[in-house]
Amino acid sequence: MKSKILAEGYLKILVTGGAGYIGSHFVHYLVENKHQVCVIDNLSRGHIESIPSNVVFKKIDLLEFQNLKSAIADFSPQAVVHFAAFAYVGESVEKPELYYQNNVVGSYNLIRAVAELGIKNFVFSSTCSIYGNPNNIPISEDELSNPINPYANTKLIIEILLRDFEKAFGLKNICLRYFNAAGANPNGLIGESHFPEPHLIPLVLFTAQKKREKILVFGNDYETQDGTCIRDYIHVNDLADAHLKALQYLIDGGNSTIINLGTGFGNSVLEIIEKAKKITGKEIPFEIVGRREGDPAILVADNKKAKEILNWNPKFGIDEIIKTAWNWHQNQKY
Ligand SMILES: NC(=O)c1ccc[n+]([C@@H]2O[C@H](COP(=O)([O-])OP(=O)(O)OC[C@H]3O[C@@H](n4cnc5c(N)ncnc54)[C@H](O)[C@@H]3O)[C@@H](O)[C@H]2O)c1
């Protein structure tokens, strides 16, 4: 059966956090696929230049309920994709109030506005951090939710909120629990740009560029092959594709659900450094230091559900992730 999205040609989609790293890749993907987009972002952590010039942009904070609701009503979207959040684990431990305010209150405002306006389809950026220190690897959606930091707690609260709003208002939703987003658009126009940057792959590439003296490896005494943590790095364009497929699934009548997004393969910190050395041809000095608090040893996705339900298959492997990120970082001025 032909999907309703394809049959009708395009969708009107409202994207929160569309000036951020993952959100902007999704927005570019939507525009490439001829969908009509409105971005809402307060630019607290995003970049206006990451938004394509032909999309509607509204600089609004999710905490301003009335402005938010009127902007959504003006655009009148068929679906909302919600990326906007603060997403630094360390910061959330130091400033939980900031995270509950921005992530929980902001998302509550958005979900309430969407429900009141009668919009029925919602896709939410959740995280594999919700599993905390999981008992089973690879991690399926049946794994116990056991978050171990305020950031992940806020994401679980929003998932629960969505469940309740579906019951009361019929707001169908998919919570996508991403593993480690990485890489950049192969067109070289957008990439990962966080200030400060906490993520491993950009920091490794900064080291290759001599913008940092060395990369600190947080612990080599984990129960893994080389003692360093293993993560499932998923290309940001594969995430974009999964979001569009999730919307398609909801609009075609699919039920609300939770879906992991990862490749199903893991790489250790030392493997990432080694691969980056080969790809960049540069020296990447590193130093082993103590563990970072709250880091689980291994996080690798069981992605069967995404494959079955969304008919999604990640196309980029770890080499393409590092290559596209390197391509982007080499063209940045900072
Ligand atoms: N980066 C990852 O590896 C990863 C993994 C799992 C989940 N996630 C989730 O994916 C989403 C996007 O992550 P990212 O790495 O692109 O983050 P990002 O910081 O690059 O983008 C977030 C965007 O949201 C905007 N924003 C934040 N609070 C806002 C508010 N109150 N009102 C309006 N706009 C606001 C920021 O300005 C920014 O443009 C987040 O929800 C994050 O929790 C990220």
Ligand SMILES: O=c1ccn([C@@H]2O[C@H](COP(=O)(O)OP(=O)(O)O[C@H]3O[C@H](CO)[C@H](O)[C@H](O)[C@H]3O)[C@@H](O)[C@H]2O)c(=O)[nH]1
């Ligand atoms: O300078 C660094 C930075 C990171 N690491 C290690 O590299 C791995 C990846 O760390 P990142 O900070 O890049 O990513 P996280 O796994 O901590 O977290 C990311 O992915 C999570 C899901 O796995 C959450 O969603 C979170 O929002 C997002 O930042 C970890 O083992 C970390 O200990 C280092 O050794 N040195």
